Amino acid sequence: MTARRHRAERQGRRAETLSAWYLRLQGWHIVGQRVRTPRGEIDIVARRGRTVCFVEVKWRRRAEDLDLAIDPWRLRRVEAAVEAVAPRYARPDDDIRIDVLLIAPWRWPRRIKNASQSGA
DSSP, X not given: OOHHHHHHHHHHHHHHHHHXXXXXXXXXXXXXXXXXXXXXXXXXXXXXXXXXXXXXXEEOSSGGGGGGSOOHHHHHHHHHHHHHHHHHHOOTTOEEEEEEEEEOTTSOOEEETTOOSSOO
């Protein structure tokens, strides 16, 4: 792994840790982190009441770059991963959603609720 890739990986993990704390402060219980599936990885799985939220975390060095951090292709990968593990975390009567948390230095996290186009 190159030094640049290693640094990006470390920053991504730090952003996931910050995101988990951010969600906890908003009343969410973290039930999974870095959940690997055959179809991809889910950064955070959180539960609050009857809602299970699968969270994709994106970190960028510049806040301006966050607007391009998530696109339909990346979102479809997250949706496929959620389909693979949703039964593990959600009961039949639970609501399931996919959120995106956008993180940049010295900025409040920006959250896109129900980012999924297909309603995962």
